[in-house]
Amino acid sequence: MPSYYYELNGGHIQATAKFTGGDVYVVPSGGGGGGTMQSKSVSYTPSETAISATVSPDYGYDGLSSVSVSVGAISSTYVGSGIDRNDSTSLTVSGGTVSVPSGYYASNASASVAPGSATTPATTITANPTITISGNSVSASVSKTQSVTPTVSAGYVASGTAGNVTVSGSGSATIQSASNPYIDSASIDSSGNLTVDIEVDTDGYVASTTYSSTMNNAFSVQGAQTIHPSTSDQTIASSKYLTGAQTIKGVLLTNLSAGNIKKDVVVKVGDSTDDDCVTSVTGTYEGGGGGYTNDDFADLSKPIGAVTTTLASLPPYFFYNRTGITKFTGNNVTTLESPSYAYCHTFYGCTALEEVVLPSVTTLYDKNSVFRNCTSLRKVDLSSVKGLNSSSCFRGDAQLEGIVFPGASSGAGNAGTTLGNNMFDGCTSLAYFDSAMVYNIQAATFTSCSSLSVVVIRYSPNTGAGNISALANVSAFNGTPFASGGSGGTLYVPSAKIATYQAATNWSTILGYPNNQIKAIEGSYYETHYADGTAI
Amino acid sequence: MIRTEHFEVNGRDFVRTWSDKNVLVERDGVQYEVAEDPAEFNRTYTETEIPIEGEESAEEIVNILTGVSE
Numbered sequence: 001m002p003s004y005y006y007e008l009n010g011g012h013i014q015a016t017a018k019f020t021g022g023d024v025y026v027v028p029s030g031g032g033g034g035g036t037m038q039s040k041s042v043s044y045t046p047s048e049t050a051i052s053a054t055v056s057p058d059y060g061y062d063g064l065s066s067v068s069v070s071v072g073a074i075s076s077t078y079v080g081s082g083i084d085r086n087d088s089t090s091l092t093v094s095g096g097t098v099s100v101p102s103g104y105y106a107s108n109a110s111a112s113v114a115p116g117s118a119t120t121p122a123t124t125i126t127a128n129p130t131i132t133i134s135g136n137s138v139s140a141s142v143s144k145t146q147s148v149t150p151t152v153s154a155g156y157v158a159s160g161t162a163g164n165v166t167v168s169g170s171g172s173a174t175i176q177s178a179s180n181p182y183i184d185s186a187s188i189d190s191s192g193n194l195t196v197d198i199e200v201d202t203d204g205y206v207a208s209t210t211y212s213s214t215m216n217n218a219f220s221v222q223g224a225q226t227i228h229p230s231t232s233d234q235t236i237a238s239s240k241y242l243t244g245a246q247t248i249k250g251v252l253l254t255n256l257s258a259g260n261i262k263k264d265v266v267v268k269v270g271d272s273t274d275d276d277c278v279t280s281v282t283g284t285y286e287g288g289g290g291g292y293t294n295d296d297f298a299d300l301s302k303p304i305g306a307v308t309t310t311l312a313s314l315p316p317y318f319f320y321n322r323t324g325i326t327k328f329t330g331n332n333v334t335t336l337e338s339p340s341y342a343y344c345h346t347f348y349g350c351t352a353l354e355e356v357v358l359p360s361v362t363t364l365y366d367k368n369s370v371f372r373n374c375t376s377l378r379k380v381d382l383s384s385v386k387g388l389n390s391s392s393c394f395r396g397d398a399q400l401e402g403i404v405f406p407g408a409s410s411g412a413g414n415a416g417t418t419l420g421n422n423m424f425d426g427c428t429s430l431a432y433f434d435s436a437m438v439y440n441i442q443a444a445t446f447t448s449c450s451s452l453s454v455v456v457i458r459y460s461p462n463t464g465a466g467n468i469s470a471l472a473n474v475s476a477f478n479g480t481p482f483a484s485g486g487s488g489g490t491l492y493v494p495s496a497k498i499a500t501y502q503a504a505t506n507w508s509t510i511l512g513y514p515n516n517q518i519k520a521i522e523g524s525y526y527e528t529h530y531a532d533g534t535a536i
Numbered sequence: 537m538i539r540t541e542h543f544e545v546n547g548r549d550f551v552r553t554w555s556d557k558n559v560l561v562e563r564d565g566v567q568y569e570v571a572e573d574p575a576e577f578n579r580t581y582t583e584t585e586i587p588i589e590g591e592e593s594a595e596e597i598v599n600i601l602t603g604v605s606e
Contacts, residue, residue, distance in 0.1 A: 443569050443588075464565035472560075473569040484545075505563070505579065509572040512545035 035062025043070040048080060079104045096156065116155025121148045190243040194218035220525065222246070225533060226401060228355075228379065233272060251278050254326060254352075255305055258284040313337055314346050321349035326376075329357040336367045344370045344390075347377075354399075355379045363387035365416050372396055378429075383407055387416035388423075388435070391442075395425045402432040404530045409437055410461050417461075419445045419476075427452075434531035437461065438469040441476045448479035455482075456492040456526050468497050471506035481515070488515025495520035538581060549575040560586045 038061035044051050051071065057064045079085075084103030091111035092099045098111050185197045195214040224244025227234055229251045236246055251269055261267050261283025270277035306327035313335040319325060328347070338344040344367040347353060353374045358381060364370060365387030371377060373396040380400070386409045394400055403424070408417045418440040424430055425447045433446070434456040446452055460469040474483075482489040491511070493501055498518055501507045511518055521527050529535055538561065540553050553561055553571045560567040561581040569588050573579045 440566075462566065470566045470568070472567065474572055475570070503574070503577070505566075505568060505571045505573050508574050509545055509550060512548055512550070512574075514546050 037061060037063050037065035039066040039068075040064055041068035041070070043072070046072050046074045114155040116153050118150060118152045121150035188219055188221075188241045188243075190221065190223070192217050192219040192221040192241055192243075252326075252354075253279060256281055258282060260305075309333070316343070317345045317348070319347050319350050319353075320345050323349070323351045325350050325353050327355045327357075328353060331357065331359060333358050334360045334362055336361060336364070336370055338367050343368045345372070346370045347374055349373045350377075351375045353377050357381045359383050361385055363416070364390040364393055366390065368392055368420070369395065375399065388438075389416055389418040389420045390423060391420035392422045392425065393420065394427055394430075395422050396427075397424075397430075398426060398428045400424075400427045400430050402430060402532055403434070404432075404532045404534075405435040405437075406530060406536075408435045415439050418442060421445065422447065424449050432456070432531035434458075434526070440470045440472060443473040443475050444478065445476040446480050446482075447475065447477075450479060450481070452477075452480045452482065453487075453489045454492065454526075454531055455489065456521065456531055458494070458521060465504060466497075466500045468493070468500050468504055468507070471504070471510070474506050474509050477510060482510055482513070484513055486513065486515060488513070488517065490517045490519055492519050492521045492524060492526050495522050538583060542575065543572075551575045551579075553579075553581045555583045557583060558588050560584045560588060 038057040040055060040057065042053065042055055044053070055064065055067045055069075084101070086101055086103040086105050086109065087107070088109040088111060090101050090103070091109055093111050093113055096113055098113065100109070187195050189195070193214055193216045195212060197212045219241040220239065221243045222236065222240040224246070226247045226249055227236070228249045236242075253269065256267065256269070256279065258281055261281060263283050265283040266280060267283065268276035268280045270280075304322075304324045306329070307325050308329040310332050311330065312332050314330065314333055315337050316339050319328070325347075328350075336344050336346050346367075347356065348369055349372075351374065354376050355378060356371065356374075361382055362384055364382070364385055366389065368391040370390060371380065371394050372392050374394075375396060376399050377394075377397045378399045378401050380394075380403065382403075382405065384407045385405055386407055388405060388408055394403070410417070416439070417435070417437040419438060419442060421442045422444045423442070423446075424433070425444055426449075427446075428448060428450045430446075430449045431451045432454040433452065434454075435458065437459045438457045439460060439462050457469050460467055462468060462470050464470070477483050480489065481487045482491075491501065498520060501518055502511055510516060527536075537556050538553060539556050540551050543550050543552060550572055551574075553573070554569070555561050560569060560583075561571055562568070562584050563571065563579060563581045567584060567586065568581070571579070571581055
């Protein structure tokens with residue numbers, strides 16, 4: 001017989017049977033023998049962690065005859081805590097790419113791609129005119145380059161159009177006569193360069209545009225000149241652009257009066273087709289025969305007008321201060337005599353003398369002051385002169401317009417073509433100097449030649465200076481446009497000598513003044529003409 | 537004695553050379569009263585024995601000798 005005792009165990013009274021030998025414990029079928037068995041049901045809520053539980057029989061039961069375990073079903077929408085919760089803010093956009101992180105989205109997520117845009121394409125049309133000036137005609141052709149460049153910003157672009165480019169019109173260029181407004185202006189500068197401003201109307205593409213084109217040396221030019229009356233016809237050459245006034249001087253009729261002309265001799269002044277178109281005077285003088293008398297020259301100021309001589313040599317001081325002479329012609333004169341002290345003074349002080357014709361004189365060398373103070377002298381023909389070295393030769397001749405020595409040559413000895421001291425000092429009207437040869441230019445040669453703008457030196461035998469004319473002193477050009485601060489002049493020399501002049505002693509100073517220029521004779525007007533306009 | 541001085545033309549340095557004895561100076565057989573050169577050429581001159589004479593003064597002497605009155 002088992003003994004029983006009872007004890008409290010966790011609030012329950014636990015019965016414990018203690019068997020000893022001989023005790024019979026009948027185990028009931030299906031359970032412990034003799035105990036009260038419990039059929040038990042337990043239920044659990046689903047969990048993300050494993051469920052471990054001990055099922056014990058309730059108080060009063062000895063064991064469990066059956067255990068029914070139930071675990072609730074997991075929601076079909078359940079998302080475990082290990083899965084990221086995302087929404088629209090989780091999406092990132094870069095350019096046109098949307099990044100969608102993995103995870104759980106409780107609702108629809110969206111992200112916007114920045115909108116793109118396309119501008120109306122810019123259209124650039126460039127007209128490329130080619131302007132051709134040939135002879136008296138101007139022509140042009142125009143080609144066009146068209147480019148269309150749309151600008152599209154990054155982003156989503158809906159379908160559609162981004163502006164229209166409309167191209168129409170023929171794109172022609174029209175250039176017509178000078179009176180047509182398409183030619184805005186045309187001008188010719190003092191060097192004969194033609195500049196034409198042309199308005200090109202490129203219909204339909206771009207607005208009218210003005211283009212400029214210059215054709216250098218399009219025209220030969222003729223600067224200002226004064227044409228003096230002559231016994232032969234004179235012409236102004238055709239096909240020249242006149243850059244200065246062409247002055248045809250009036251005829252001076254000093255002392256042309258009946259009393260100065262032999263009786264019944266008719267003196268006519270006119271041209272070859274109308275010999276008295278200027279005036280006609282019939283003489284009334286009944287004195288001695290023709291020619292000059294000693295009395296004529298006794299009075300230095302007696303108005304004896306033009307003088308012509310057949311002499312071959314003129315003594316020194318021959319016409320010294322004879323103010324009555326207006327013109328002197330000595331076609332046979334070869335020599336201007338001078339005393340040992342070199343002061344020739346042949347025409348010194350002939351203040352009414354306007355023109356001297358001495359085409360056979362061979363040298364001015366050491367013939368100092370030959371024409372000094374001939375204040376009315378405008379023109380001198382010394383076309384055969386070889387030697388030039390004459391100090392003060394033309395000094396004070398304020399009306400002398402220019403000088404040309406086409407015959408200057410080494411035949412006078414190399415140094416013979418030196419330009420003497422003060423040779424043209426005070427020739428305020430002297431516009432040009434042109435010599436076939438110049439060895440050296442002495443001090444004050446051109447002092448106060450305030451109109452001197454062209455100097456042409458065609459050759460120099462000066463080997464020491466590199467076959468250019470030596471300049472002994474920059475003072476030779478004091479008071480001329482070539483001087484410092486002057487309006488500028490142009491020195492014409494052979495093209496091969498330009499660099500030598502530019503680097504030469506004293507010339508480098510003169511040519512360093514900003515308004516002065518040095519140009520090649522070749523290709524210039526002076527290649528074919530002397531500076532007085534006569535053809536070479 | 538040879539004298540020199542620097543001066544400027546259109547921004548370029550030049551040297552002026554002359555004689556204080558009032559004679560011509562010479563280089564390469566060419567004589568000058570006053571020689572002006574770009575400084576970078578370093579040109580040198582020697583004095584000659586040739587005096588620089590004013591043309592006017594000589595003429596005045598002649599006029600005195602000949603009794604010519606101008």
